[in-house]
Amino acid sequence: MRKGGAHMLDRRIELFLTVAETGSMSAASKQLYMAQPTLSQQMSALEKDLDVTLLERGSRGVSLTPAGQVLYEDAKRISEQAAGTLERMRDLDRHTGAVLRIGGSMNQRELFMPEVISAFSQTYPDTELAFITMPAQDIPRAVAEGRIDVATHWLSASVRELKLQWDVVATFDVGICMSSSHRLAEQDSVALADLDGETLVVNSYGHYDASDAIRNEVASSPYSITLVDASDDEPMESYTLGRALSIIPIPYPFERPHIHIARLDTELKIPVGLITAQNRSLAAKRFVSMAKSTLKEA
Template sequence: MALELRQLRSFMAVATELHFSRAAQRLHVSQSALSQQVRALEDNLGAVLFSRTSRMVELTPAGQALFEAAPRVLFEADRAAERVRKAASGTAGVLVIGAVGTALASIAPRIMRAVWEDAPDLRLEVTQMDTAAQLVALAESRLDVALVREASPHPALRTEPLVSEPLMVALPEDHRLACDERVRPEDLAGEPFVLWPRPLGAEFFDIITGYCREHGFSPRIVAEGTDIETQLGLVASGMGVSLQPAFYANLRMVGVAFRPLTGPAPQISLQVAWRRDDASAAVRRFVTAALAVARTIE
């Protein structure tokens, strides 16, 4: 037995009007075409749905049962069709997003707000992850889109730059250099350093260590933290200093003073990344929103 939605809608029109001519006018079809639809539905169900006389049309018990059940069927069919249309346009469904802490402390909230305003039925699931883990998860389709920092090239992924900010030095608030408006990089020689582990973001790690070497020293790394909160907590405890993107100054970590560096400092780029072969409309919508938000910041 195969029920056609068109047949159900024809049945509901007749059942509501209890008049074939008025039902046909309501549906903008001929009365004969409407009668054919109803007969086809009765044949499919193996039941007579209407009692017809020259003077009146009435629902049979089988027709009454269908009249009670059909609205729910039609509602669910319409809702399913709407969901399909929204998913195809990228305005519904679930989008799984990865983001480095740098992005969450800066541009990510504005991107997500822009997406929500444009597609309120699109559910965003956001997980904080380091860049290296995001690239792997993205390539393995465990993420749909990623907000990464200084990502290494990957053949299966595309990246677009969003915003960049300079490195700053993070100091314990009672450090001797915290009194300076700007810190000379040479003054950090010999200081204990707190950094990210290189496997979590080789490009970023190499930018920091390369910058130090350009100014005559290699950083003496005494501690590493797998997230920014841990690293800044170690700085606040007095364990060492750190070089971090200026984005993190927004966190206003208690016990930590951010100071700009003298001279040109490396710019740390945030990027949006996605799979090259991903044709998802939701991903396109997110990337478009990310680039649009970035343009307002530049």
């Protein structure tokens, strides 16, 4: 059944759009939960009022006449415009366009957000931005409950379970974070063979898809690499104070004098995206769109 702005049109034109798109009175009547004879009568009445033939009826269904094609194209455009108008009115009614609450853990947000925030503020100066920092494991629930409008996050099981919208906006290479005194610290890139005998810390909270893929590749390699799970509450570079290495996206936004980051020789990537609720506000949609366009041009 058609939704959105279609109900702002004449009811018979709404029915006509469904008939035109299904190409069958029978299929349209099922989709509209309407008896087929009633639907046929409505179409005949519409044609009579307009004094034109809109549908060519045959044994294999219906097709549009030239007049029917004109009506379909115009009515569909009006329906889509009306749907957009209704959505904007809902945004105004909820006041979601006035303040956009942006969430994320500190490390995630610094990966790419500064340039996106700058571009968004210049384009939409009337939208106030409020920043909320919290542990990454708490972010999906905060978005689902409406406490945050949009947030940086990796794709994870919790994002899917809460049925959140996830839009990938950037893709990073896999890096190995280590102490500047580590034996591999002179190398700009390392292979799995170089990690033989090492302990590798992988962020695993929430079953991040990227972390799972990296863990599987390491586990299936012939090398003796000890995998350790990490929590988002602990900065990954803190593990390098000991002998462990850790997985980190690169380019990484923070510079540390005691830290060295080398690129891992792998085809795997670490995608990062923005999560929003399915019924996200107009401001949230604009922010996601701005992130995609800004980072694509970067």
